[in-house]
Amino acid sequence: MTAAEIRQSFLDFFKEKKHTIVPSASLLPQSPGLLFTNAGMNQFVPYFLGVDKAPYDPPRAADTQKCIRAGGKHNDLEDVGYDTYHHTMFEMLGNWSFGDYFKAEAIRWAWELVVERWGLPADRLFATVYAPDKSKGDPGEFDQEAWDLWAELFRAKGLDPRVHIVDGNVKDNFWMMGETGPCGPCSELHVDLTPNGDSKGQLVNGDSDLCIEIWNLVFIQYNAEADGSFRELPAKHIDTGMGFERACSIIQNTKGFTDFSVKPSNYATDVFTPIFRKLEELSGKNYVNIYPDLGADRSAFTEEMKDAIAFRVIADHLRTLSFSIADGILPGNNGRNYVLRRILRRAVRYGRQLGFSGDKPFFGALVSTLVEQMGTVFPELKEREAAVRVTLEREESSFNETLDRGLKRFEDALPEVKDTTLSGEVSFELYDTFGFPIDLTELLCADRGIKVNMQRFEELMEQQRERARAAQRSTVVRALDLSTEAITAFVGFDVDEVDALVLEVHPQDDSLFVITDKTPFYAEMGGQAGDSGILVKDALAHDVTGVQQIGRARAHAISASAEVQPGDTVKLRVDAKRRRPIEAHHTATHLLHWALHEVVSKDAAQQGSSVDESRLRFDFNSAPVSPEQIEAMEEKVNACIAANDPVSWVEVPHVEVKERKDVMQFFGDKYGERVRVVQVGGTPSAVDGYSMELCGGTHVRTTGEIGLFKIKSEGAIASGVRRIEAVCGESAWDHLRDLVSQLEEESEALHAKLAAANGRLSELGEEPLSVGEVPRLMMALLTGKGDVTQINHTLGMVRGKLEELREAGIEAEKKVKKLQASAAAKQADAALALLIEQGGPIVTSIESNASLLQELLNGLKKKQFAEAAFLIVDDGDKLHLGSYCGESALARGLKAGELLRELAALAGGKGGGKPDMARGAAPERGQLSELEQTAKAKLS
Numbered sequence: 001m002t003a004a005e006i007r008q009s010f011l012d013f014f015k016e017k018k019h020t021i022v023p024s025a026s027l028l029p030q031s032p033g034l035l036f037t038n039a040g041m042n043q044f045v046p047y048f049l050g051v052d053k054a055p056y057d058p059p060r061a062a063d064t065q066k067c068i069r070a071g072g073k074h075n076d077l078e079d080v081g082y083d084t085y086h087h088t089m090f091e092m093l094g095n096w097s098f099g100d101y102f103k104a105e106a107i108r109w110a111w112e113l114v115v116e117r118w119g120l121p122a123d124r125l126f127a128t129v130y131a132p133d134k135s136k137g138d139p140g141e142f143d144q145e146a147w148d149l150w151a152e153l154f155r156a157k158g159l160d161p162r163v164h165i166v167d168g169n170v171k172d173n174f175w176m177m178g179e180t181g182p183c184g185p186c187s188e189l190h191v192d193l194t195p196n197g198d199s200k201g202q203l204v205n206g207d208s209d210l211c212i213e214i215w216n217l218v219f220i221q222y223n224a225e226a227d228g229s230f231r232e233l234p235a236k237h238i239d240t241g242m243g244f245e246r247a248c249s250i251i252q253n254t255k256g257f258t259d260f261s262v263k264p265s266n267y268a269t270d271v272f273t274p275i276f277r278k279l280e281e282l283s284g285k286n287y288v289n290i291y292p293d294l295g296a297d298r299s300a301f302t303e304e305m306k307d308a309i310a311f312r313v314i315a316d317h318l319r320t321l322s323f324s325i326a327d328g329i330l331p332g333n334n335g336r337n338y339v340l341r342r343i344l345r346r347a348v349r350y351g352r353q354l355g356f357s358g359d360k361p362f363f364g365a366l367v368s369t370l371v372e373q374m375g376t377v378f379p380e381l382k383e384r385e386a387a388v389r390v391t392l393e394r395e396e397s398s399f400n401e402t403l404d405r406g407l408k409r410f411e412d413a414l415p416e417v418k419d420t421t422l423s424g425e426v427s428f429e430l431y432d433t434f435g436f437p438i439d440l441t442e443l444l445c446a447d448r449g450i451k452v453n454m455q456r457f458e459e460l461m462e463q464q465r466e467r468a469r470a471a472q473r474s475t476v477v478r479a480l481d482l483s484t485e486a487i488t489a490f491v492g493f494d495v496d497e498v499d500a501l502v503l504e505v506h507p508q509d510d511s512l513f514v515i516t517d518k519t520p521f522y523a524e525m526g527g528q529a530g531d532s533g534i535l536v537k538d539a540l541a542h543d544v545t546g547v548q549q550i551g552r553a554r555a556h557a558i559s560a561s562a563e564v565q566p567g568d569t570v571k572l573r574v575d576a577k578r579r580r581p582i583e584a585h586h587t588a589t590h591l592l593h594w595a596l597h598e599v600v601s602k603d604a605a606q607q608g609s610s611v612d613e614s615r616l617r618f619d620f621n622s623a624p625v626s627p628e629q630i631e632a633m634e635e636k637v638n639a640c641i642a643a644n645d646p647v648s649w650v651e652v653p654h655v656e657v658k659e660r661k662d663v664m665q666f667f668g669d670k671y672g673e674r675v676r677v678v679q680v681g682g683t684p685s686a687v688d689g690y691s692m693e694l695c696g697g698t699h700v701r702t703t704g705e706i707g708l709f710k711i712k713s714e715g716a717i718a719s720g721v722r723r724i725e726a727v728c729g730e731s732a733w734d735h736l737r738d739l740v741s742q743l744e745e746e747s748e749a750l751h752a753k754l755a756a757a758n759g760r761l762s763e764l765g766e767e768p769l770s771v772g773e774v775p776r777l778m779m780a781l782l783t784g785k786g787d788v789t790q791i792n793h794t795l796g797m798v799r800g801k802l803e804e805l806r807e808a809g810i811e812a813e814k815k816v817k818k819l820q821a822s823a824a825a826k827q828a829d830a831a832l833a834l835l836i837e838q839g840g841p842i843v844t845s846i847e848s849n850a851s852l853l854q855e856l857l858n859g860l861k862k863k864q865f866a867e868a869a870f871l872i873v874d875d876g877d878k879l880h881l882g883s884y885c886g887e888s889a890l891a892r893g894l895k896a897g898e899l900l901r902e903l904a905a906l907a908g909g910k911g912g913g914k915p916d917m918a919r920g921a922a923p924e925r926g927q928l929s930e931l932e933q934t935a936k937a938k939l940s
Contacts, residue, residue: 003248003271007064007377010093010242013113014062017105019095022056022063024378026327028336035336036068036324040094041218041239047098048182048220048237051551054098055673062095064244066323066378070339077343078439081313081350082294084209084249084265088343089320091244099235106217106238107149110189114215115157120250120257122157123164124192126201126211130174130185131167138170139222139230143185146219150187166190166204175218175239180226182233186218191250195260209263214250215242245271265289267312275315278369282362283354287311299449306447310353317347318366325391326384328607330621330721342437344395348403349440358400364393386603387621391720399435406434410444417450424456431461488554492520492531492698493649496576502568506555513548513555514564520574521556523549528586528697529612531579536571537564544572579698581613581729584706587647587699588728589616591640591680591709593664594691595633600625606664607721611697614731615712618724625714625722631792637709638789640680640691644704648684649695651676657687657694664693708732736791743798750805757812766819769812828855832863841889841939842869843932849873853880857917860884868894870903870935874925879907881920881931889939890915899938906931 001009011021025043027036034042040063046052047059054061070077070088079086097106114120127150132138151161167173168188176183192199193210203211220237222230245266251257253264266272268289276287290308292301301309321331324340331341347363348356356362367389375382413426422445430436442452486503500516507513514535521544524530534541535558542564546557556572564570589609596604600622607619654675657663663677676696679689680703700706707729717723727735758768827848835842842865846852853873860869861884868889871882881904883896900911900918907927911920922931 001251003244003252003269004377006248006251007091007093007244009117010113010244010247011062011064013117014060014095014109017060017095017109018058019060019062020056022061024063024065027066027068027324028327028329035339036070036329037065038067038069040065040067040092040241041096044096044098044239045182046551048239049223049551050234051553053552056098059098059100060096061098063093064377065092065094066090067092068320068324070320070343077346080316081309082292084263084267084291085212085243085246087245087266087316087319089316089323093242093244093247094240095238096240097238099237102236102238103145103217103219104149106219106240107146107187108153110215110217110240111153114189115153118251120191121197122154123159124197124257126164126166126190126192126204127154128166128168128173128188128190128204130187131169132174133169136170139174139183140185143173143187143219146185146187163200166201168205172205175216175220176224180224182220182222182237183224183230184219184221184236186216188213188217189215193250193260193264197260212246212250212264213243214246216240245269265291267315272312272315274369274373275318275366276311278366279311279314279354279362282365283356285354297449298446301447306353310350313350314347314354314363314366317343318363318370321347321392322367322370322381322388323378325388326378326380328605328621330391330607331395332721341395342439344392345399345403345435345437346440346443348396348399349443352403358397358404361393361396361400363396364389367392384605387605391621394720402434406430406436407444409434410441414448420450422450422452424453424458424460427452427454427457428460431457486515486551486553488516488552489518490520490522490554491518492522492574495520496574496579498572500570500572502564502566502570503553504566505564507560508557510560511545511557512560512562512564513550513557514570515550515553515555516570516572519547519554519556519572521547521554521572522574522579522698523547523554525549526695526697527589527609527611529582529610531574531582533572533574535562535564536573537562537568578613580700580705581731582611583698583700584729585611585613585616585727585731586697587680587703588637588706588709588726589618590678590691590693590695590699591637591703591706592616592618592633592724592726593693594680595636596620596622598636599629599632615725615727618726619717620722620724621720622722624716625724630711630714634709634711634792635789641703641706641709644702645681646684647678647680647699647701647703648682648689649676649678649699650685650687652687660687662692663687708736710735739795743795743802746802747798747805750802750809754805754809754812757809757815761812761815761819766815769808769815827852828859832856832859835869836863836865841867841936842871843935843939844869845872845874845928845932847874847876849875850880853882853919857882857884857919860886861917868896868899868939870899870939872928872931874928879909879922879925879928879931881909881911881922883913883918885916894939899935903931903935903938906934 015021025037029037029042037043041048043065044054044061047054066089068089077088080088095109115122115125129146129150130140130143132140132142147165150165154161154164173186173188174183175186190204190211190213192203193212199211218239220239221233223233224230248269248271249264249266252269253262254260280286285307288304288308290305292305292309320343321340329336329340331337331344333341351362367385371381371385375385381388410430413422416423422441427438427441430441431438438452438457445452491498498518498520500518502514502516504515505512506515521531521533522528524547530547533544535544535556542558542562544556544558548555548557558564589611593606604620604622607621609619610617651674654673657675657677658665675694677687678693678695678699679687680691682689709726709728710732711724711726712735713725715723754769761768831846835844850873853871856871864886865884866886866888868886869884871884873880881900883900883903885894885896895915896918897913897915900913900920904911904920904922907922907924909920909922909924912918
């Protein structure tokens with residue numbers, strides 16, 4: 001079977017078992033504690049926690065989930081390319097039961113698919129079951145139920161279950177989502193890949209590539225509590241994960257399980273071979289399916305072995321990067337974005353092994369092959385193909401610019417290597433200056449049989465690590481004891497106040513979480529800030545300090561001292577004064593998104609947004625946006641506001657709009673069967689506006705309620721990602737008033753600077769420069785709240801005149817300096833003629849400007865003055881100091897730089913330079929006499 005057929009056969013099998021086939025979730029995880037989606041269960045956590053109900057009938061699902069394990073706890077990065085089965089990105093095939101079937105069905109169906117449907121020989125299978133060590137306090141009991149179920153299946157094939165069922169400890173056979181949260185025993189299927197199939201289970205869990213785990217069946221039956229205890233869950237769940245690439249390897253590399261003479265490899269399948277063929281075409285080298293001894297000295301690898309590893313690493317990393325970028329996770333400098341940048345730079349480094357370089361880029365050229373291979377299963381890859389290719393090309397080009405210099409620095413440092421260890425200082429320099437991730441430096445060292453002084457490197461990185469630790473957030477996942485009736489209806493689209501029935505009250509630290517049957521309060525989600533307001537009971541008002549969505553319930557956080565009980569009737573009142581500008585900024589964000597597509601590019605995809613009562617922030621992938629485009633977007637949005645178009649929303653089946661290109665929706669977002677379309681313009685009951693997005697947030701009713709829209713800033717926040725910050729309504733007028741004040745201050749400062757320069761020109765007998773008056777922004781324009789086109793026009797005029805004023809000031813300063821330099825040269829010639837005529841060392845002070853000092857020093861050098869000189873120019877503000885040592889002075893051991901540093905300190909100054917000439921300055925003019933006396937003593 002091909003890889004596509006294997007994947008489809010898995011999904012078809014579970015469809016027969018009445019599972020709903022669901023799409024893969026985004027690689028950008030919903031949990032803040034994860035770098036990437038790293039397991040198939042991630043998207044189903046709310047169902048396991050019991051805070052949400054699975055929307056499937058029956059409550060079963062199956063899927064193929066793209067996963068990344070390349071950072072944090074789960075990290076397979078260093079094994080990639082060197083062994084046969086580890087990857088940074090892989091597919092996990094899974095079937096799920098949410099309080100429906102349990103161990104019996106999960107185990108029997110796993111056997112039915114693998115043995116009966118696919119034909120894997122039962123005598124090569126080994127199942128593991130959980131066996132806790134009570135002396136170590138392991139949770140739970142021996143999983144006798146799973147043992148008995150597996151034993152029945154093995155006996156039916158004439159096999160001894162005591163051989164084919166292996167006990168596993170907490171590490172191998174007790175699955176936990178984290179320190180807290182759903183957990184339970186698990187049972188794994190391992191396949192004996194030895195030529196004769198005679199390992200008798202001795203290789204199970206032994207990290208051998210001749211006995212591979214392919215399927216893990218997790219029986220979720222406990223919740224791990226924060227106090228270390230394990231509580232039985234009210235409903236038990238099944239969570240399974242099969243390694244898709246491993247399944248393909250075993251099926252395809254054994255000729256349908258008939259020939260185990262060659263060790264199977266994930267890379268020897270049609271999951272990877274199309275990429276290898278394209279790489280061969282681009283590089284002119286051939287891929288050979290050979291693997292190193294993992295304990296061997298890498299510096300002794302043959303070129304053929306190094307080439308083979310490079311092929312595998314590049315193919316693996318291409319998949320990881322392409323799928324991540326398609327899901328909106330871009331290479332960058334922090335968190336998961338930096339993990340991707342590390343991966344990309346590793347791939348570029350391995351590309352050098354295949355002959356690629358800055359003059360011969362390769363990464364972007366591989367994308368079309370991957371899209372052709374996997375774009376049908378993962379349509380987001382096809383939709384974002386251009387963005388993926390451009391991002392990879394840009395990142396590769398950027399790194400290539402520094403890679404050559406970094407490699408040269410590395411090679412230059414090799415002669416300094418002591419005891420086969422590269423210093424931490426060099427490793428840190430490669431990281432800090434040349435952008436080499438430390439694992440890339442370790443890779444370069446391993447290729448040469450040397451190590452890295454990691455202790456010293458870590459010391460030098462401590463400051464960065466402290467910042468990283470400060471930025472991290474830990475999240476405790478807990479299964480709240482919510483009843484199935486805890487459902488809150490959100491009515492805040494239509495009203496700000498409602499009488500509600502208290503369903504449940506949950507103490508949480510210093511707050512009470514009050515869950516009601518309905519609420520007008522919006523919980524922070526989708527980038528929109530949550531509401532604030534009050535909860536009123538018996539005429540006593542309690543501030544609502546936070547609103548949290550928990551499954552289908554909405555909790556209102558109030559003071560722990562409040563006396564609120566289930567069954568109470570309370571009044572919930574949103575702070576409308578705060579809610580209205582939030583809604584205005586949210587609707588303005590939709591209009592900005594629409595205008596961005598109209599003005600800049602249809603391919604400019606949203607990467608994130610945030611709105612509150614005072615501003616909106618919108619992130620998107622794009623090349624830089626020009627000032628003209630910014631102005632055009634502003635005008636389009638404000639034209640919509642002036643038109644006072646209707647804003648409406650309608651719920652429709654997702655299937656009706658998910659293929660429509662004019663309705664903005666985002667890959668990776670989870671949408672239910674019905675979705676809410678928010679549109680501007682069009683017919684309220686239809687989906688026919690000019691701006692249409694799937695959105696669950698609150699909005700104004702007409703665009704006129706937004707008021708003025710003004711973009712404050714636009715700029716890059718990461719490679720290929722831009723950010724616009726904008727304001728509307730009163731926040732926009734406040735911004736413009738601040739801007740007017742800033743421009744007026746700038747105008748005054750520039751006028752003062754030009755006036756000062758003109759004054760000096762007049763003193764020097766030159767005509768002053770002039771420029772027209774800067775037009776003042778009329779406050780009436782703002783008070784009257786004129787339209788944005790008129791405001792932008794006036795701002796443009798002001799900025800133009802300010803630029804003229806700035807250039808006039810610069811020109812006047814240049815003219816002053818030129819005249820002063822000319823005068824200083826004449827003054828210096830006259831002064832030097834007298835000073836040199838006296839003979840011996842020179843110590844002198846002159847009242848003039850700083851230009852004279854350099855002319856005096858230049859004159860001494862031009863006249864080849866052999867002695868020493870210490871020169872002081874007093875400009876009335878500070879002392880400008882210069883020291884000079886000619887041939888005779890140098891022969892006596894005098895050095896200008898040392899003299900200058902020592903003498904300048906007497907007047908609170910500093911400076912330095914070369915042995916023959918140095919300059920400095922000192923603020924304490926009262927020390928002039930002491931300076932002269934000390935200098936004469938030093939130079940004599």
